[in-house]
Structures are given as structure tokens and as C-alpha cells.
Amino acid sequence: METTTPDHVLKNAEELRWQLPQNLHDRIAESIYGEAARIAAENVTREGQTRRLRWQQRLDRLLTHPLTAFPIMILILGxxxxxxxxxxxxxxxxxxxxLIDHGHPLVSDTLTAAHAPEWLRGLLADGVYLATAWVIAVMLPPMAIFFPCFTLLEDFGFLPRVAFNLDRIFQKVGAHGKQALTMTMGLGCNAAxxxxxxxxxxxxxRLIAIIxxxxxxxxxxxxxxxxxxSIFLGALAPKAWAGTISALAVLAVALLGFGFAMLTSWFLARTVLRGEATSFSLELPPYRPPSFWKTLYTSLIDRTLIVLWRAIxxxxxxxAAIWLCxxxxxxxxxxxAWFINFTEPLAWLMGLTGVILLAYVVAIPANEIVIPTILMLTVLVTGAGGGAGAGVMFEPDSTDVVRSILHAGGWTTLTAVCLxxxxxxxxxxxxxxxxxxxxxxxxxxxxxxxFLPLIIGVALCILTAAIWRMLA
Amino acid sequence: MNPFNRASASSQRIQLEDALKHLLDYEQTNRGTTVESLAGALAIPRPDAAEILGRLRSRGLAKAAGITHHLTEDGRIYAIQVVRTHRLYETWLARETSTPAEDWHKEAHKAEHHIGSAKADELANLLNNPRFDPHGDTIPTREGHMPKREFTDLASWPDGQSARIEHLEDEPESLFREIQTLALAPDTLIETPRHLEDGSVKALIEGRNVLIPARLTTLIHLAATTEDDGKPELRRLSDLAIGDTAVVHALAPACTGNERRRLLDLGLVPGTRITCEFPSPFGSPRSYMIRGALIALRDHQAERILIEAPVSQSTSETTSAQ
Amino acid sequence: MNPTHAPGEACLTCPSRHGQLEKLGLRIDDTDFIIALAGNPNTGKTTVFNALTGLRMHTGNWPGKTITRAEGAFSYDGKRFKIVDLPGTYSLLSASPDEEVARTFLLFGQPDVTVIVADATCLERNLNLTLQTLQITRRAVLCLNLMDEAKAHGITIDIRHLSRELGIPVIPCSARSGEGIPELIKEIHTVATSGETPKPRALPLEIPGLRGALSRIEAGLKQSFPELPQPRWVALRLLEGDREIIEAVRTGEIGALKENHPQQGIKSA
Structure with missing residues (x-):
């Protein structure tokens, strides 16, 4: 027998391929599944309908029924x-x-007592410390509640049902069905x-889903x-309804986001990213009762603290940058002040303020710091809230603190809506x-x-502000 | 060189390559290429066709024998390379992109003149070296081996004898689009075809009665079915009622590439028991119980899964007994 | 399994019962063995991974949650094990981009032990991947996860018979509560430290012409690469036109599979 080189083997294989059935791959898949079925049949016994199964089926019917599916989804998010x-x-x-009423004077006084120069005291106490403290005060509580709730839903198996229910919409706009899953991931973090x-x-x-x-x-x-x-919209309603109205407002924005995503997908799928929708299959896993405390613990420790750490x-x-600015x-x-005055006309058109625009420039690294940045800039630049240098006087309720600062910064309901x-x-x-x-x-x-979302955002704000002012 | 010359140089090359393909096509069907046949195939005036043949001769790619022309060895290698690139590119479009079927030929025709042989080999690797293009044509190997196949078209196929589609002609484009809307693809089974008076053909295809217009019948090439075809009573999964159970017969030939691989991976292989569980609020997708897992499929996909009635209870239990 | 022991996370870290076990989290340097974690999507691979390493990678009840490879480590009985959590795939045959990570690692990453995590509630579809994995490596352990779910669904599995049929150890477990994880660790250790490499399990492929073609290619491969552990599987991939494998044969990289593989005996010494 002649010696066989790898090239020989490859050539041999190339020739032999033509003698095999055209559906070779199908038949291999069939044989393996056949073997798997045989082994499973020999080793697995199953009682017919268990209570668990009936319960799952009933829940599936309820969560996907034309009359109940969408109200339930919106109700849960709400x-x-x-x-x-x-x-x-x-x-x-x-x-x-x-952190702010007691912590800030403490840090400030300590630095003064240590004979730190005034600029250093300002940079560290009014800049670095205050920004960090605000991030924690404003961000930590909502995250510590929102993430565990979301994780519980995720562990339960609810997300694939959402994708299943919404798939027809994705089909219509020419997007992939799994985009629903990537969008729900985006609710946690867009990078993820x-x-x-x-x-x-x-x-x-995939490009449509990314954009x-x-x-x-x-x-x-x-x-x-x-x-x-909660500060501007909930406050318009009677106290008992404030929470509900606020939740509805945020829900409306989230749904608007979904609408924009669909509209943009539709636009892209018909212009620059033309083509037919490719197929997809989605596994609907069985519902698994989440282990409540463990989920609570891990999502609090991992997700919340990691995100918080990033924010800090x-x-x-x-x-520091804000204080220097x-x-x-x-x-x-x-x-x-120079930047704020310069952008004020555009900001006015958009129903915002120059402070907000500056905050969005500063906050490009992380959306988490938008609100703290706005607050600091308002305090430092406009001198609202008693002025940072004089030690900041705040009321005990943080939303009240924020409210008083923002009102001092000239904010209206329109500003909040546009923001x-x-x-x-x-x-x-x-x-x-x-x-x-x-x-x-x-x-x-x-x-x-x-830039696409930025352009949409600017246009949307200008439109909203114009209509608002016309009606007001 | 000014841009116009460059443009005309590249268009000259395109004409040469198209002419080579025509020569190869005629060689495979044992015909000799003439000035007339080439002028017809490329839709150019006769003098232009004669000039192109002259240029092929001078470059040693073709030789004349009386009034007919034939490929030289070099010409054949060149022509097969162009054909290979074209078919690979079509396969890539069909499998990996969402380009509509009627654009495959057009796009590939553009691409075949710009893609070098190294790039074509890369494409072949990417596709795991496919053997057939989406029309059922064999793709020449990189060594230039191109198996020949004999076809009979639907127009001359005997009534009542079931057949399997071997190959579909992709030109003219408008007619190919019609073939696409009938969901015909290579390997599709055509059962009990019957020629009507106007030349059209009525047949049972994947569980549905389909009327194939006369103008399409010469574009559809058939082969006799092998013995393992001819399963009775095929339906499509999308026609299965909620709560009903069926057995997968096969994936329709129109389902190719990634889509086909995914469905096979999910266990949609012949013999699998499948139950339609519940629809989404809008009707599509619907969820199916497949080998113990609940899987949602859009109707558009379920249409490409051929099913038959479940056999007796005892056999079906061994196929999905867990 | 120890029926008297209450399932729970605590038992794993309890020093009196598992004195030899130490979860190393992300400290993955200088490990003695490499363990791959493969399986279908949504079978709880990441939960098993977390239970083994003490890490807390995020899990979720939907397929495709893990898309990139995660790595972690634990040490048991003085040996350090590195674990690679591969993305879930339904198959290793299709060479689609998402399963490439898993397949390439199983073949070229040369794990000392492959833990196949299967969902006990639908074993059949998980066996599809298991059988394919066993074509590449027999140094494997089948981890039947979600046994608690299976019980709730009224499913019982004949573990011993299944293990005999597949020719690899089968460990039932419920990774979420930690049940079965100590047994899994022990089995990983046993397979990793045993010197022998069993032959891959044959698949019944009744396809006209295939058997003959496979034998011819296999014979050629055995001549070129006598040490190749899975010639039949490589032959099948060549006949399917798999680009990655063709390239590996052409460059001879496939022949290096065995030579580079550290001898188990030397390694554990």
C-alpha cells in the first residue's frame, strides 16, 4: 500500500463525497437523534400528566392568550x-x-481642620465626595429594588414568553425574533x-438589533x-395616586422606547439593511420557581453593587471635572457657565436647560451620573440650594432636596418631560x-x-417643547 | 489609463467570461457554439459575437472547427472557474444572507467576474464545500471536476408518474420568481402530475394541489423518484391544528443552509412526533412540543416542515418516549 | 448521594464533610487539569459552574444566556482544576458560528474531562449532544442536572443502566440546591486522574455508501496521524466538508492533538 499524505486523504474525501446522498447531513442528524430516542426510551419512565405540567400549561395559555397576554405583560412591568x-x-x-446632610459637612470640616488649601477642599468635598454621595443616594435604592424584581422574572422563565408574544411585531418590521431577548437584556445594560x-x-x-x-x-x-x-409628574396628582401616576409615566416612556425601536428597525429593514427576515426558533423553557432569597441576594450583591461601583x-x-468646570x-x-450660556438657546428649543446638556456631555462615560451631575452643576453654577461653599442645607427627604434644587434651577414640568x-x-x-x-x-x-438616537432625541424634544408651549 | 478605458476593459472581460460560459454550456449538451448561438445567448449583434470568438481564439481559450467553436483545455479550466464562482456565490447568498431568491442570479452574475479563484475557494470553505447550488446545479470542485447530469423537463414528463425536482432554470428572472412563489426547490417531490390541455400541469406537491403554468414547465427539470420517496398523505406543519399531533416526514427542500441545520439540531428529523401546543396572541409564531421541549416556530418556517399522520400509538412512543 | 444530608449551599463549603474542596473562583493559573462544561442551552450549565467554582456568574431561565466562555477554578484533593463554561449548543455537527466556540474547545482545547450537563426533564434531546460529544472524547461525565424538576414532572431515570449504555459515569444532581455537586467533583477527579483513554463510542450510521467511505478515510487518517484519538469522527467531518477540520488536516494540526496532550500519569504526579 502506498503511503498516504494528509493531502491524499483530503482528495480522497473530496471524491468520496460525490458518492454520498445529497441529504447526508439530514441523515446523520436523523441517525443520532434516533439513537438518542432509543436510549432515552430504555432509561426514562414518565408518569402521564403531572400536576406540575398541567399548571405550566395553564399558565402558558394565560400568558399567551390574545386577551390576557398584553395586559399581563404591561401590568407586570408597571x-x-x-x-x-x-x-x-x-x-x-x-x-x-x-451622606449629604451629615457626611458632606463632616468631610468638608475634616479637610479644613487638616489645613487643606481651599481649592483642594472644594475639589474633594464639593466635587468628588458630593458626586459620589449623590450617585449612591439617588441610584442605590431604585437599583436594589428593580434588579431583584427583574431577575426573579428572568429566572422564572417569563422573558421567552415576552419574546414569543411580541414576535409578530418583529416579523412585521423585518427584524429577528431574538431581538426581543436582546432588547430585554438592554433593559439591564445596553453594552450587555x-x-x-x-x-x-x-x-x-444583528446590525438592526445592535443599532x-x-x-x-x-x-x-x-x-x-x-x-x-416622581418629582414632577407624580406631584401633579393627589398624594395617594402619586406612585401610580409616576409608574405609568415611566411605563409610557419605556413603551415609547419599544415603539422607537420597532420604527427604527422597520426603517432600517426597508432602506440600508434590506432583506428578508431569516428564520428563528425560540425554546420556551419550563417555568422554574425561582429560589427567592438566593436570587435576591445574588442580584443585590452582584448586579446592583457592580453597577453601583461602575457609577462611583x-x-x-x-x-472633580464638574467642580473644575x-x-x-x-x-x-x-x-x-460659558458652555451653559452658549447652549441655552438650543436647550430652550428642546425644552431643556443648558445645565442638562452639559450634564449629558460630562455623563458620556456613564448614564448613571446624569442626575448627580445636573444637581451639582445646578448647585455650583446657579448657586441654588444655598451654595456649595457655604455647606449645603438639605431637607431629609432626598426627592424633596432634589426638587428644591431643581425648582431653584428654573425647572418646570416641561423640563422633566423633555429630560x-x-x-x-x-x-x-x-x-x-x-x-x-x-x-x-x-x-x-x-x-x-x-448619532441616530441622538438626532431622534433632539428632534423629539424640540417637537414636544413646541407643541407644549403652543398648548400652554 | 482613463476611467472609460478601464470600464471598457472590465466590460470586455465580462463579455469574454460570459462567452466562455456559453461555450461550456453547449459543450456539456454536446452542441457546437456558433456565432449565432453566442449572439443569441449574450443578446449582442452578430459581428460583436464574431469578434469575441476571435479574441477567445487569439488568447488560446477556444478553437474553431468549421463553423462551430469549441473550448481548448485552458478555456475549459477558465470557464469552469467562472461557473464555480457563480454557483458558490449563489449558494452563499441563499444560505447565509437574506437576499431574495430572485436576486441570487443577478448578484452572482455581477460577482463572478470580480471574485478571484482564491476568494472563491475561501467562499467554498466558509460554506463547508457545498456540492449543489440552490438551483440544483453541481458546483465544480476546486480541481475543476464538474459531474454532468441528464435532465428531463416537466413538459415532457409522463402523466401520473411522480418525480423529484433535480434542477431549476433561474432565467428568465420573472419566471424564476413565479417558481419561487410556488415554493418549488431542488428535491421537491411532485406527485401524480397531469398535463392539462393548455400545457399547464396539475400536481400534488407537499400536501397541496398546485397548478404549474405551461410557461414554467420547461424550466423545471425532473428525475424519477427513488424508492424511499412516495410517502402517503404529506401535509405541512403550519396546517396542523392546535392540540393535534403528527410525525415529521422531512424538511422541505426549500429549507436550506442555516435554517435547515438549526431545525435538524432541534430534533426535527424524520420520525419525530410533534404536537402543536398553543399560538402566540397574533397567531404566528406557534409553539410545538418537540422531543420534550416547547419550541416556537414562525408559520413561515412551519410551512417548510412536512408532516404525516402519526402511525400507531406504540411506534410513536418509541420515537419520543421520554 | 448522601440521603441524610440536607441539600444546600452550606454543605459544599462545610469543612468537616468536604475538607479537600476549595473553591478558587477566578484564580485559574497553575491548574493541573482542564475541565470543559458542555451542554444544550438552558440546562443550567452556569449554575453548575457557579456551584463548582463559588463564582456567581449571572444565570437566567432562557436559552443563550451565556454567550461567551467563562473560566473558573476549584481545587480538590490537592489537585487544581480549571473549568471552562462553554456556550450552550444543540449540536456539534453544524459548524455554525455560535457552536464553534464549544466545538473548537472540545477538540483543540483538549480538556482532561468534559462534563456534559444535561436537562433531566428532557433527556432525549440532551442525549443528541451527548452522543456527539462522545465522538470527540470519552473522558466525559454526564451531569444530569435539574433532577428536582424531573421529580416534580414525575420522571424517573435509570441512572446505572444509562451509565452502562453510554459508557461514562452519570451523576444526577440539582445544581441550584447543590445536591449532587460533591459527587460530581469526585467523579471529575476520578476521570481526570485515571490514565486510560477509552475509545470513542460508535454511532450507528445506516446511510448508503457512508460506512465504506468512512472506513477508507479513517484508514488514510490512521496512516497519516497514527495517534489521532477520534479518526472516525474526523473522517465524518471530512465527508461533510467541514472547513475547520479540513484545514486542521491540511496543516497537520490535527496530528498534534495527541502529541501535545500531556500524559495523565506524569501530569498528576
Missing amino acids: AVLWITITGANVPSGMLANL GVVATRIIDSPRE TNNFSLCNGRWPTQILMA VFAAPAG ANINLGDQSIA MLFSLCHNPCSTTIYTIYKETRSWKWTAVST
């Missing part, structure tokens, strides 16, 4: 938001009391949502929504932008994903 909003209020107030689009095979549909993922409110933006809704990491330098003068104005809309539609955070580049390896698509 309930999670309501629990978060009403539950976060009190701990937020306590944290603000502790973008990475999750790897479950979509077709490059075209539209930003319309899922991420955890950095939920607190902004919740805070704005970004907040501390941002705090507010205290370094260009001519007779600070950099911050909620702009928070939904603006450029993704820098982490997400970087992730999009890593996943697409294309500057072009990264730029589209970055």
Missing part, C-alpha cells in the same frame, strides 16, 4: 416600576440625610444587550426616569459605543448607532 418608585423613596431620603445580539445569526438582522438596542432603557437611565416622574468609579472623576474661569465666566424623552433617546454611553465597535468592527455602523 408593577415592577411601581414597587421600585414607592419603595425607593424612603431609603433614598435616609441615604441623602446621612449589544453583546447578546451574537445569538442572531444573520448579519443584517436599536439603545432604545431599551438601561439601568443608568431608569433612576433618571423614576426621579423625574465614573462619578468620582466626573465630580464650575471654578476655572475663562474671562469673567467659569467654563461651565425623560432625551434620556430615552440620546447617544449610548461610551462603554456601549466601544462595545458596538468591537462587535461590528465598523466605524460606520458605530457612528450610525451613536
Whole structure:
């Protein structure tokens, strides 16, 4: 026998392939499944209908029934938001009391006692410390409630049913059915949502999913929504209804985000990313009762604290940057004041303020620090709330503190509504932008994903403000 | 070189390559290429066709024998390479992109002149070296081996004899689109075909009665069925009523590439018991119990899964008994 | 399993019962053995991974939750084990991009033990992947996860018979409560430290012409790469035109599979 080289083997295989049935792959798959079925049949015994199975089937019918599916989905999301909003209020107030009312003077006094120069005291106490403290006070309570709720739903097996119910809409707009799953991932973190689009095979549909993922409110933006809704919209209603109205407002913004995602997908699928929808199959796993305390513990420790840590990491330098912006003068104005005055006309058109626009520039690294940045800038630049240098006087309830600062900054209900809309539609955070580049390896698509929502957001705010002012 | 010359140089190359393909096509059907046949195939005036043949001769790609022209060895290698690129590209479009079927040929025709042989080999690797393109044509191997196949078209197929589609002609485009809307693909089973007076053919295809217009019958090439075909009473999974159970017969031939692999991986292989459980609020997708797992499929996919009535209870239990 | 022992996380870290076990979390350097965690999507691979390493990777009840490879480690009886949590796949045959991570690692990553995590509530579809994995490696343990769910669904599985049929150890467990994890660790240790490498399990492939073609290619492969542990599987992949395998044969990389594989005896010494 002649000696066989690898090339020989390959050539041999190439020739032999033509003698095999065209459906070779099908038949191999069939044989293996046949063997698996045989082994399973010999080793597994199963009682017919168990109570567990009947219970699951009944729940599935209820969660996917044309009449009940959508009300239940909206009710569940609404309930999670309501629990978060009403539950976060009190701990937020306590944290603000502790960290800002008592902590800030303490840090400030300690630095003074240590004979730190005034600029250093300002930078550390009014900049770094205050920004970090605000992130914790404003962000921690809603996150500590929202994430465990979400994780419980996830562990239970609810998310695939949501994707199942919504799939027809995704079909109609020409997007992939699994985009529903990546969008729900985006509700936690857009960067994670973008990475999750790897479950979509077709490059075209994957790009659509990546570009539209930003319309899922991420955890950095939920607190902004919740805070704005409870301070400005909930306050319009009688006290008993405040929580419900706030929850409904945030729900409306989240649904609007879904609408925008669908609209953008539809637009992309008919213009630059044309093509037919590819197939997908979705496994609907059995419902598994989540282990409540364990879920609570892990999502609190891991998810919440990790996100909080990220916020703090970004907040501390941002705090320093804000303080420097507010205290370094260009001519007779600070950099911050200069930027705020310069952008004020555009901000007015959008129903916002120059402070908000500056905050969004500072907060490009992380959406989590938008609200703290706005608060600090308002305090430092406009001198609202008694002025940072003089030691800040705050009431014990954090939303009241925030409210008084924002009212002093000239905010109205319109400002809050436009901020909620702009928070939904603006450029993704820098982490997400970087992730999009890593996943697409294309500057072009990264730029589209970055600027498309921003343009939509600016247009949306201008439109809303114009209509509002016309009606008012 | 100015841009116009470059453009005309590239269009010259395209014409040469198209002419080579025509020569190869005629060689395979044992015909000799003439100036007339080439002018017809490329839709160009006769003098242009004569000039192209002259150029092929001067480059040693074709030789004349009387009024007919034939490929030289070099010409054949070149022509097969172009054909290989075209078919690989079509296969790639069909399997990995969501390009509509009627655009496959057009896109591939553009691409075949720009993709070098190295790039074509890369494409073949990416696709795990496919043997057939989406129309049922054999894809030449990288060594230039191209098995020949004999076809009979539907127009001349005897009544009542079931057949399997071997190959579909993809030109003209408008007619190919019609074939697509009938969901015909290579390997589709055509049962009990009957020629009507106007030349159209009525047949049972995947559980549905289909009327194939006369203008399509010459584009559909058939082969006799092998013995393991001819299963009775095929239906599509999308026609299965909620709560009913059936057995998978096979995946329809129109289901290819990634989609087919995924469905097989999920256990949708012949003999699998499948029960339709419940629909989504909008009707599609619906959920199916497949080998112990609940799996949602869009109707568009379920249409491509052929089912038959479940056999007796005892056999079905061994296929999905867990 | 120890029926008198109450299931729970605490038992795993309890020093009196499992003195030799230490969860190393992310400390994955200098490990003695590499363990791959493979399985269908949504079978609780990540939960098993967390139970073994003490890490808390995020889990969720939907398929495709884990998309990238996670790594962690534990030490048992003085040996350090590195665990690689592979993304879930339904099959290893299709060479689609998402299953490539898993397949490439099983083949070229040369894990010392492959733990196949299967969902006990639908064993049949999990056996599909199990049988395919056994074509690549027999140094495997089948971890029948979600036994608590199976019980709630009235499903019983003949563990011993299944183990005999597959030719690998089968460990029932409920990773969420930690039940069965100590047994799994012990079995991983046993397979990792045993020197022998059993032959891959044959698949019944009754396809016209395939058997002959497989034998011819297999014979050629055995001549070129006498040490190749799974010539039949490679032959099948060649006949299917698998680009990755063709490339590995062409470059000879496939022949390095055995040579580079550290001898178990030397390694554990």
C-alpha cells in the first residue's frame, strides 16, 4: 500500500463525497437523534400528566392568550416600576440625610481642620465626595429594588414568553425574533444587550438589533426616569395616586422606547439593511420557581453593587471635572457657565436647560451620573440650594432636596418631560459605543448607532417643547 | 489609463467570461457554439459575437472547427472557474444572507467576474464545500471536476408518474420568481402530475394541489423518484391544528443552509412526533412540543416542515418516549 | 448521594464533610487539569459552574444566556482544576458560528474531562449532544442536572443502566440546591486522574455508501496521524466538508492533538 499524505486523504474525501446522498447531513442528524430516542426510551419512565405540567400549561395559555397576554405583560412591568418608585423613596431620603446632610459637612470640616488649601477642599468635598454621595443616594435604592424584581422574572422563565408574544411585531418590521431577548437584556445594560445580539445569526438582522438596542432603557437611565416622574409628574396628582401616576409615566416612556425601536428597525429593514427576515426558533423553557432569597441576594450583591461601583468609579472623576468646570474661569465666566450660556438657546428649543446638556456631555462615560451631575452643576453654577461653599442645607427627604434644587434651577414640568424623552433617546454611553465597535468592527455602523438616537432625541424634544408651549 | 478605458476593459472581460460560459454550456449538451448561438445567448449583434470568438481564439481559450467553436483545455479550466464562482456565490447568498431568491442570479452574475479563484475557494470553505447550488446545479470542485447530469423537463414528463425536482432554470428572472412563489426547490417531490390541455400541469406537491403554468414547465427539470420517496398523505406543519399531533416526514427542500441545520439540531428529523401546543396572541409564531421541549416556530418556517399522520400509538412512543 | 444530608449551599463549603474542596473562583493559573462544561442551552450549565467554582456568574431561565466562555477554578484533593463554561449548543455537527466556540474547545482545547450537563426533564434531546460529544472524547461525565424538576414532572431515570449504555459515569444532581455537586467533583477527579483513554463510542450510521467511505478515510487518517484519538469522527467531518477540520488536516494540526496532550500519569504526579 502506498503511503498516504494528509493531502491524499483530503482528495480522497473530496471524491468520496460525490458518492454520498445529497441529504447526508439530514441523515446523520436523523441517525443520532434516533439513537438518542432509543436510549432515552430504555432509561426514562414518565408518569402521564403531572400536576406540575398541567399548571405550566395553564399558565402558558394565560400568558399567551390574545386577551390576557398584553395586559399581563404591561401590568407586570408597571408593577415592577411601581414597587421600585414607592419603595425607593424612603431609603433614598435616609441615604441623602446621612451622606449629604451629615457626611458632606463632616468631610468638608475634616479637610479644613487638616489645613487643606481651599481649592483642594472644594475639589474633594464639593466635587468628588458630593458626586459620589449623590450617585449612591439617588441610584442605590431604585437599583436594589428593580434588579431583584427583574431577575426573579428572568429566572422564572417569563422573558421567552415576552419574546414569543411580541414576535409578530418583529416579523412585521423585518427584524429577528431574538431581538426581543436582546432588547430585554438592554433593559439591564445596553453594552450587555449589544453583546447578546451574537445569538442572531444573520448579519443584517444583528446590525438592526445592535443599532436599536439603545432604545431599551438601561439601568443608568431608569433612576433618571423614576426621579423625574416622581418629582414632577407624580406631584401633579393627589398624594395617594402619586406612585401610580409616576409608574405609568415611566411605563409610557419605556413603551415609547419599544415603539422607537420597532420604527427604527422597520426603517432600517426597508432602506440600508434590506432583506428578508431569516428564520428563528425560540425554546420556551419550563417555568422554574425561582429560589427567592438566593436570587435576591445574588442580584443585590452582584448586579446592583457592580453597577453601583461602575457609577462611583465614573462619578468620582466626573465630580472633580464638574467642580473644575464650575471654578476655572475663562474671562469673567467659569467654563461651565460659558458652555451653559452658549447652549441655552438650543436647550430652550428642546425644552431643556443648558445645565442638562452639559450634564449629558460630562455623563458620556456613564448614564448613571446624569442626575448627580445636573444637581451639582445646578448647585455650583446657579448657586441654588444655598451654595456649595457655604455647606449645603438639605431637607431629609432626598426627592424633596432634589426638587428644591431643581425648582431653584428654573425647572418646570416641561423640563422633566423633555429630560425623560432625551434620556430615552440620546447617544449610548461610551462603554456601549466601544462595545458596538468591537462587535461590528465598523466605524460606520458605530457612528450610525451613536448619532441616530441622538438626532431622534433632539428632534423629539424640540417637537414636544413646541407643541407644549403652543398648548400652554 | 482613463476611467472609460478601464470600464471598457472590465466590460470586455465580462463579455469574454460570459462567452466562455456559453461555450461550456453547449459543450456539456454536446452542441457546437456558433456565432449565432453566442449572439443569441449574450443578446449582442452578430459581428460583436464574431469578434469575441476571435479574441477567445487569439488568447488560446477556444478553437474553431468549421463553423462551430469549441473550448481548448485552458478555456475549459477558465470557464469552469467562472461557473464555480457563480454557483458558490449563489449558494452563499441563499444560505447565509437574506437576499431574495430572485436576486441570487443577478448578484452572482455581477460577482463572478470580480471574485478571484482564491476568494472563491475561501467562499467554498466558509460554506463547508457545498456540492449543489440552490438551483440544483453541481458546483465544480476546486480541481475543476464538474459531474454532468441528464435532465428531463416537466413538459415532457409522463402523466401520473411522480418525480423529484433535480434542477431549476433561474432565467428568465420573472419566471424564476413565479417558481419561487410556488415554493418549488431542488428535491421537491411532485406527485401524480397531469398535463392539462393548455400545457399547464396539475400536481400534488407537499400536501397541496398546485397548478404549474405551461410557461414554467420547461424550466423545471425532473428525475424519477427513488424508492424511499412516495410517502402517503404529506401535509405541512403550519396546517396542523392546535392540540393535534403528527410525525415529521422531512424538511422541505426549500429549507436550506442555516435554517435547515438549526431545525435538524432541534430534533426535527424524520420520525419525530410533534404536537402543536398553543399560538402566540397574533397567531404566528406557534409553539410545538418537540422531543420534550416547547419550541416556537414562525408559520413561515412551519410551512417548510412536512408532516404525516402519526402511525400507531406504540411506534410513536418509541420515537419520543421520554 | 448522601440521603441524610440536607441539600444546600452550606454543605459544599462545610469543612468537616468536604475538607479537600476549595473553591478558587477566578484564580485559574497553575491548574493541573482542564475541565470543559458542555451542554444544550438552558440546562443550567452556569449554575453548575457557579456551584463548582463559588463564582456567581449571572444565570437566567432562557436559552443563550451565556454567550461567551467563562473560566473558573476549584481545587480538590490537592489537585487544581480549571473549568471552562462553554456556550450552550444543540449540536456539534453544524459548524455554525455560535457552536464553534464549544466545538473548537472540545477538540483543540483538549480538556482532561468534559462534563456534559444535561436537562433531566428532557433527556432525549440532551442525549443528541451527548452522543456527539462522545465522538470527540470519552473522558466525559454526564451531569444530569435539574433532577428536582424531573421529580416534580414525575420522571424517573435509570441512572446505572444509562451509565452502562453510554459508557461514562452519570451523576444526577440539582445544581441550584447543590445536591449532587460533591459527587460530581469526585467523579471529575476520578476521570481526570485515571490514565486510560477509552475509545470513542460508535454511532450507528445506516446511510448508503457512508460506512465504506468512512472506513477508507479513517484508514488514510490512521496512516497519516497514527495517534489521532477520534479518526472516525474526523473522517465524518471530512465527508461533510467541514472547513475547520479540513484545514486542521491540511496543516497537520490535527496530528498534534495527541502529541501535545500531556500524559495523565506524569501530569498528576
